[in-house]
Amino acid sequence: MRTSDPIPDSVLDDVRSFARTPTIAWIRRGAVALLGVIVLAGLTGILGVYSMTVHASGGGYELDLEYPRIARPGLNVPWNLTVRKSGGFTEPVVIAVESDYFDMFESQGWTPEPSAEASDADRTYMTLDPPPGDTLTLGFDAYVQPSSQTGASGSVSVHEDGSDVVTAYFTTWLVP
The missing domain is CATH 2.60.40.3670 (Immunoglobulin-like)
Structure with a gap:
């Protein structure tokens, strides 16, 4: 950091935002839901003998x-x-x-x-x-x-x- 640079107000100031499309959001939600179903199935013993x-x-x-x-x-x-x-x-x-x-x-x-x-x-x-x-x-x-x-x-x-x-x-x- 150069001395002439302004001091940031937060450590997150230089974190870039990204565009989230609705399709990506639904894919992410679906993956999390699927993972949740698998974890619940394992916890209940459905995946056993x-x-x-x-x-x-x-x-x-x-x-x-x-x-x-x-x-x-x-x-x-x-x-x-x-x-x-x-x-x-x-x-x-x-x-x-x-x-x-x-x-x-x-x-x-x-x-x-x-x-x-x-x-x-x-x-x-x-x-x-x-x-x-x-x-x-x-x-x-x-x-x-x-x-x-x-x-x-x-x-x-x-x-x-x-x-x-x-x-x-x-x-x-x-x-x-």
């Missing part, structure tokens, strides 16, 4: 599947199948699942471990020893791979004598 249970019955079996309806990459998710057969199980049970559905998961394993597994181009067939009683449970310990960006649909069936006896369908959505 939500599980759902589907039920199917047929051929003397009842299926209940708890699965991740909405999930996020990197989070653990539930996938628990309960199969009931009135009168109990006398033969091994074959569970057929769509293989592509499980591509989005990082698997820690099945509980219990199948006694045998086979697959074709679309599905994986797991043979489980008959449990005591009339209820079989199968759990899949997994989390969504961090690189997964989209969800998937799938199905799980009890497979007997070359055909599906009962099938449950499900879809998992992934959010950022």
Whole structure:
């Protein structure tokens, strides 16, 4: 600053004003509103893991599947199948699942471990020893791979004598 320059009344005297068009103002307001919606969604837990249970019955079996309806990459998710057969199980049970559905998961394993597994181009067939009683449970310990960006649909069936006896369908959505 030269000595001949007048002393400013405020430190803001040399701050230039800029022209704000109505379009820019509405874009800025929209961006702030969108950010607010995302923050509120995160605070309420909407962007977390939500599980759902589907039920199917047929051929003397009842299926209940708890699965991740909405999930996020990197989070653990539930996938628990309960199969009931009135009168109990006398033969091994074959569970057929769509293989592509499980591509989005990082698997820690099945509980219990199948006694045998086979697959074709679309599905994986797991043979489980008959449990005591009339209820079989199968759990899949997994989390969504961090690189997964989209969800998937799938199905799980009890497979007997070359055909599906009962099938449950499900879809998992992934959010950022």
